[in-house]
Structures are given as structure tokens and as C-alpha cells.
Amino acid sequence: MVHGQLHGRGALFDVEPPGLLPRLIGLRPDEHLAVKSEHPGVQPVLVLTGGRGRGKTAVLDEVEASYTERTRKGEPRRRTPLARIDCEDAQFAAPPHEESAESWSPLWQALLVIAEQLTEPVRAAGQLTFPRLTAGLVAVRAGEWSGGSDSERIRRELTRILLLNEHRSRFSLAGRWAARVAAKVIAAATGQGPYLAAAVEATLEALSEGVTSRKDQRPAAWYRAYPNAGGNARRGLLLLSGNFRARGTSREHAERWLVRALLADLTEGYSGIGSHLTRIGRPVVLLDNAGGVPGPGVLDAVLRDRAEGIADPAVFVATVRGKGVPSGAVRRELAEMARVSGSAGLPSASVGALAVPLPPLSPDDTLHITGAICDDFAYPPQLPHAVHRLTGGNPLGIVLTATAARQHPDHADSLTHLLTEPVHLDDEDPLPAYGELLRRLVPADRLDELTVLAAAHDHDSAVALGAAQLPDDFGSSGVRTLRARLLAEGVAQEPGHFVGDRFVRTLLLLRLHQLTKWRDVHEVLIRHYATGPAVYRLHHELALGDTADAVAELRDSFPVLPVRTWLDTLRFVASAPCFGPEDRRAAIALGHRDTAGQLPSENAALHLRVRRLLHAVWQVSDPLALPDPRVCDRLRFELEQLSDLRPAGGALLFATSRAWHRDALAGRPLSLPDEDDDEAEGEGDV
Numbered sequence: 001m002v003h004g005q006l007h008g009r010g011a012l013f014d015v016e017p018p019g020l021l022p023r024l025i026g027l028r029p030d031e032h033l034a035v036k037s038e039h040p041g042v043q044p045v046l047v048l049t050g051g052r053g054r055g056k057t058a059v060l061d062e063v064e065a066s067y068t069e070r071t072r073k074g075e076p077r078r079r080t081p082l083a084r085i086d087c088e089d090a091q092f093a094a095p096p097h098e099e100s101a102e103s104w105s106p107l108w109q110a111l112l113v114i115a116e117q118l119t120e121p122v123r124a125a126g127q128l129t130f131p132r133l134t135a136g137l138v139a140v141r142a143g144e145w146s147g148g149s150d151s152e153r154i155r156r157e158l159t160r161i162l163l164l165n166e167h168r169s170r171f172s173l174a175g176r177w178a179a180r181v182a183a184k185v186i187a188a189a190t191g192q193g194p195y196l197a198a199a200v201e202a203t204l205e206a207l208s209e210g211v212t213s214r215k216d217q218r219p220a221a222w223y224r225a226y227p228n229a230g231g232n233a234r235r236g237l238l239l240l241s242g243n244f245r246a247r248g249t250s251r252e253h254a255e256r257w258l259v260r261a262l263l264a265d266l267t268e269g270y271s272g273i274g275s276h277l278t279r280i281g282r283p284v285v286l287l288d289n290a291g292g293v294p295g296p297g298v299l300d301a302v303l304r305d306r307a308e309g310i311a312d313p314a315v316f317v318a319t320v321r322g323k324g325v326p327s328g329a330v331r332r333e334l335a336e337m338a339r340v341s342g343s344a345g346l347p348s349a350s351v352g353a354l355a356v357p358l359p360p361l362s363p364d365d366t367l368h369i370t371g372a373i374c375d376d377f378a379y380p381p382q383l384p385h386a387v388h389r390l391t392g393g394n395p396l397g398i399v400l401t402a403t404a405a406r407q408h409p410d411h412a413d414s415l416t417h418l419l420t421e422p423v424h425l426d427d428e429d430p431l432p433a434y435g436e437l438l439r440r441l442v443p444a445d446r447l448d449e450l451t452v453l454a455a456a457h458d459h460d461s462a463v464a465l466g467a468a469q470l471p472d473d474f475g476s477s478g479v480r481t482l483r484a485r486l487l488a489e490g491v492a493q494e495p496g497h498f499v500g501d502r503f504v505r506t507l508l509l510l511r512l513h514q515l516t517k518w519r520d521v522h523e524v525l526i527r528h529y530a531t532g533p534a535v536y537r538l539h540h541e542l543a544l545g546d547t548a549d550a551v552a553e554l555r556d557s558f559p560v561l562p563v564r565t566w567l568d569t570l571r572f573v574a575s576a577p578c579f580g581p582e583d584r585r586a587a588i589a590l591g592h593r594d595t596a597g598q599l600p601s602e603n604a605a606l607h608l609r610v611r612r613l614l615h616a617v618w619q620v621s622d623p624l625a626l627p628d629p630r631v632c633d634r635l636r637f638e639l640e641q642l643s644d645l646r647p648a649g650g651a652l653l654f655a656t657s658r659a660w661h662r663d664a665l666a667g668r669p670l671s672l673p674d675e676d677d678d679e680a681e682g683e684g685d686v
Contacts, residue, residue: 027281053396291324360393563649
């Protein structure tokens with residue numbers, strides 16, 4: 001049984017047998033039945049990888065929903081302690097007020113937000129508190145509060161931090177203890193000596209009053225172990241604050257101690273005979289977009305402590321794009337994470353981070369998603385295949401394209417028309433569907449540059465385009481910077497294309513066609529490739545609707561080129577985008593226009609066959625065109641006929657006729673067969 005509506009992610013969420021996440025957390029989704037943990041000690045940090053739109057955030061949405069229930073009043077309540085942050089959220093970009101960052105950092109803010117969420121009461125298990133973290137956060141911020149800062153703002157900030165250590169129930173007013181202690185700390189700090197020392201002293205005193213019956217676990221005892229504290233908790237907190245304000249490696253050291261304080265408080269909450277939390281799942285921390293600050297700092301601190309043998313009960317699930325995976329992470333495919341024949345499926349407990357890429361969704365997944373979204377009208381039967389070919393299984397692309405089809409059913413037979421229609425999502429101003437997808441799939445600050453460079457093939461052609469179409473200061477360095485940005489974002493790389501991800505490239509080229517630069521961009525590249533391999537020039541001539549040179553080149557090279565090289569050339573040339581007022585590719589492929597235009601005096605039959613084949617491959621390769629079974633059949637027939645003209649290369653041509661026919665009908669990119677027993681051909685076989 002697969003939980004929820006996340007297609008293709010059963011290895012994470014299966015209920016019976018339990019998927020990876022229930023086995024890590026120790027609790028099945030939407031149930032109160034505990035699952036035996038495969039690692040009773042430290043769990044590996046789960047890092048989900050993949051480019052934009054791959055469904056990483058959707059997985060975190062599902063985790064959060066799976067471990068949240070509704071009370072009778074409709075209020076959400078956790079079934080296990082859970083916190084979630086987006087590391088690219090604005091609250092982590094800068095201090096909340098106009099002040100220096102000496103006593104604030106994105107990681108400090110992240111720990112505050114994470115702990116706030118983890119203190120939310122859990123059904124039948126009470127509530128976590130964070131005395132160690134509270135003391136550390138106050139010590140760091142107190143350095144900013146001195147010197148005549150706004151007392152009311154100090155009171156609000158201090159109360160917010162102190163709430164991390166307040167036991168709340170329906171019989172007590174939330175914030176009463178925190179407000180009382182805040183007033184006490186402020187009064188003590190303003191009435192004597194340096195503000196920081198006084199605030200630390202008053203905070204320690206307040207936290208030590210009846211917080212726990214186990215003296216050795218009080219914050220005062222814990223901070224005695226801070227380096228160079230000499231067994232004095234007050235000195236330890238002052239050193240912590242000083243190291244934080246010093247920035248650099250000193251701040252990194254202080255931040256690791258703050259993370260350790262959070263984990264130590266979690267460990268205490270999950271230990272002891274009287275802890276009800278041991279009866280439910282482990283605490284869960286979800287870090288979305290963890291490649292951005294504060295994600296790397298949090299993950300590094302957690303992994304360092306665990307590598308040093310400091311255990312904690314937390315389950316960390318992070319999402320990253322591109323190269324943000326922690327060093328030393330063990331990589332596993334998602335399918336390997338499913339329990340098979342009773343085996344655990346997880347690496348050993350010594351693994352620090354477990355990196356699992358989220359694979360594209362399958363054609364069946366696309367079929368089910370499209371059917372569920374478009375269930376209120378009779379959409380074209382080829383639509384799911386076309387959506388899968390366009391998106392390459394990208395979950396975001398599938399959902400938004402199907403949503404556009406539901407909102408514009410009259411255009412469901414043309415993906416080009418469909419993607420240029422506005423798509424209405426929530427209360428946002430509608431964008432064309434391709435614009436909404438690009439907003440989510442590429443860096444917004446580089447959209448204009450990427451739109452132009454999507455037509456490029458390599459560094460030199462990108463530089464040529466940049467010189468002609470982009471600002472003067474972009475240049476070669478701008479091309480290299482943008483390529484590095486794409487790598488960092490996890491955008492797929494593909495030889496022969498500056499933007500390797502075919503789905504993203506198709507959307508960018510569609511956007512380019514909506515601009516006045518469309519023809520200019522292709523003409524620049526035609527001039528750039530005037531000398532050298534003809535394949536690139538022919539590709540861009542085809543994009544502008546000029547097919548004569550491509551047909552002539554493929555006709556004349558067919559008898560002499562190795563068959564595999566010829567097929568590669570045909571496939572690349574025919575991958576050119578096609579936008580125009582009238583699409584005549586199917587008609588030409590089917591031979592309906594064989595009499596149009598002047599035929600060469602020699603090899604007229606070969607000329608027509610190559611012309612039909614080129615247009616057939618062009619049509620079935622177009623990710624914006626719905627598969628046409630008639631064209632797919634004609635593609636197979638023309639390749640079969642050509643195989644008779646190249647005896648030594650006929651085996652590969654014949655095998656390709658079958659392979660391309662299957663790929664075209666299934667909505668897959670055309671792939672050449674592996675068999676290569678036909679390359680011992682000579683020249684002039686016709």
C-alpha cells in the first residue's frame with residue numbers, strides 16, 4: 001500500500017511493509033503503531049537530491065501531513081515532534097531589525113524556529129523543552145541588546161526565546177512564565193554591571209529554578225563543559241557569546257555548540273522511564289533547500305557530533321539541488337530503499353548522510369496524475385504520453401501541464417497552445433503555463449540570459465549569442481558563471497546543448513519564440529556555424545523553417561557516412577524547435593506534399609524518402625507535439641526502405657526503425673540500438 005498521492009515515491013512512504021521514512025521515524029504514516037527502528041542509536045541524515053521540480057518539497061509536504069492529525073475542533077496536532085524550515089526563506093537572509101549581525105546569524109535563527117516548532121504539544125506525549133538551547137540563544141543575543149537598545153523589542157525577543165523552555169498546558173496561560181522571567185532578566189541586566197553578564201546570570205538562575213529534578217542535566221551544569229570555561233557555566237556562556245561575535249571559525253565553533261545544545265535537549269526529552277515521548281516516533285527536522293544558509297551549517301554540526309559518537313534521537317530529512325550533498329555521503333537509488341525480502345535496505349549505522357536522488361516519474365505515474373487532474377473532460381488519449389515526453393517525468397511539470405489542460409480543455413490537443421495559455425493557481429496573478437513553470441524551474445535573476453542562451457550548444461556559441469543579444473558586460477565570464485550556476489542548481493547536462501535539461505530548454509525556447517529575438521538568435525548561430533560541422537547550421541535553419549539544405553545534406557551523405565553517424569546527424573538536426581503558423585511536418589512525412597517543389601534530376605526517390613524521414617523524425621521528436629501514430633508508422637517504413645539501400649549498414653537501420661517506432665509511440669526520446677555489427681561498411685554502397 002502506498003501512502004498519500006505521491007506517485008513513484010512508495011519506497012519512502014509505504015505503510016506495509018514500512019517504507020524508508022516510517023523505518024527512520026519509528027512510526028507509520030497516519031497511524032499510532034510504532035515501527036521497529038533499524039538503528040536504535042543514530043540514524044543517517046537523509047538527503048533527497050534532484051533539480052527543481054523533482055518533487056523534493058512535495059515529499060516534505062507529505063512527511064508533514066503524514067505525522068499531523070486534526071483535533072475535534074479542526075486544529076492541527078503533531079503525532080510526533082516535527083519542525084520544518086525552508087533554508088531559502090527570507091527570515092534567514094538578514095537580521096529581523098536594522099542592527100549589526102554580530103549577535104545574529106541564519107543558523108541562530110534556524111535553531112530558534114526549529115525549537116519553537118518542536119515544543120508544540122504531541123498527543124499523549126506531552127511537550128519538549130529546550131533549557132540548554134534557551135540559555136545559549138539568550139547569551140548570544142544579549143550582546144546585541146546592550147547599549148541602549150529598544151527595551152520593548154528586547155522584551156519581545158527575550159520572551160520568544162524563553163518560551164522554548166515553558167511547559168504549557170490547557171490549565172496555564174501560555175507565556176506567563178516566559179514574560180515573568182524576561183522582566184526579571186531585563187531588570188537585573190539594567191541595574192548592574194555589563195548587560196551581557198547580568199543577562200546570562202539572570203537567565204541561568206531562572207532556568208535552574210525547578211526546571212528539572214536532575215541537577216546534572218541543568219543548563220548550568222551543561223555549559224560548564226564549554227572549552228576554557230573551567231567548570232563555570234556563566235563563563236562558558238560568556239565565551240560562547242564572545243566566540244559568536246568574533247565571526248569566522250570562532251562563530252562556527254559557537255554555532256556547533258548551539259546545535260549540540262538543541263540535540264542534547266532532545267536527547268534528554270527522549271530519555272528516562274517517565275518520558276512519554278519514547279512511546280511515539282522520533283523527533284523529525286525537515287530542512288528544505290538545505291544547500292542555502294543555514295542548511296550546511298546545521299547538517300555539518302549534526303554530522304560532526306554523530307561522527308564523534310554523540311548520539312541523538314532526531315531524524316533529519318534535507319533536500320538539496322545540485323552539489324549541496326554533504327561530503328562523504330553514501331549514495332543510494334530510491335528503489336534500493338524499499339524493504340526487499342525482509343532485509344533492512346538501509347546502510348549501517350556508521351553512515352553519516354544518505355543521499356537519495358528522486359528519480360523522474362514513470363509514464364504510468366504520468367498517466368495516473370493526468371487522469372486524476374483532468375477527470376472532468378475527455379482529453380486526447382495521447383495527452384499523457386505527450387506530457388511525459390515533454391516533462392521527462394518532472395513531477396512539477398506533469399502537474400502544472402495537466403492543470404493547464406483542465407483549465408483550457410479546448411487546447412489539450414496542442415501543448416504549444418496549452419503552455420501559452422494563462423494558468424490560474426490560488427490567488428496569484430496568472431502567468432502563461434510556460435512562464436509559471438520557468439518561474440519555478442530556473443533562477444529568476446537569470447531568466448532573460450537563459451532564454452537567449454537556450455539555443456546555444458557550447459561555450460563558443462553561447463559567447464557569440466551573448467555578444468549579439470546580451471549586454472556588453474556579459475561576455476565569456478558571464479557564460480562561464482551562468483554555466484556554473486546551472487551545475488549548482490542541478491540542471492542536467494547534455495553534450496551539444498548549453499541548457500542540458502530538455503524540458504527546461506523547451507520552455508526557454510518557447511519563451512524565446514514569444515519575444516522578438518527568436519529569428520535573430522537563430523540567424524546569429526547560423527552565421528556562427530557557417531564554417532565547421534554542418535549539423536549545427538542545419539539545426540538552426542530547420543528551426544527557421546528552411547529544410548532544403550538539411551534534406552540535401554542528409555541525402556548526399558547517406559551513401560558515404562557510417563550509418564550510426566548519419567542517424568546521429570539526422571536525430572540532432574531534427575531536434576530543432578518548430579514554431580510557426582502552420583505545422584506541415586505530418587503532411588510532408590506522410591507523402592502528401594511529395595509533388596511540392598522541384599526535385600533533383602538524380603536520386604529523386606532517395607531525396608523524397610529522406611525528406612519524408614526528416615519531417616517524420618522532426619515531428620515525433622518535438623516535445624510539444626502529441627504523438628501521431630501515422631507518422632510513427634511512416635518513420636518505421638522509411639527506415640526499413642533505407643536499410644535495403646545500405647547492405648552493410650542495413651542491420652542498424654532496420655533495428656533503428658523498430659526502436660524509433662517504439663520510442664515515438666511511447667513518447668520517449670529517440671534512442672539508437674546498441675547493436676553495432678554493421679559498421680564494417682564500405683563507401684558507395686548505393
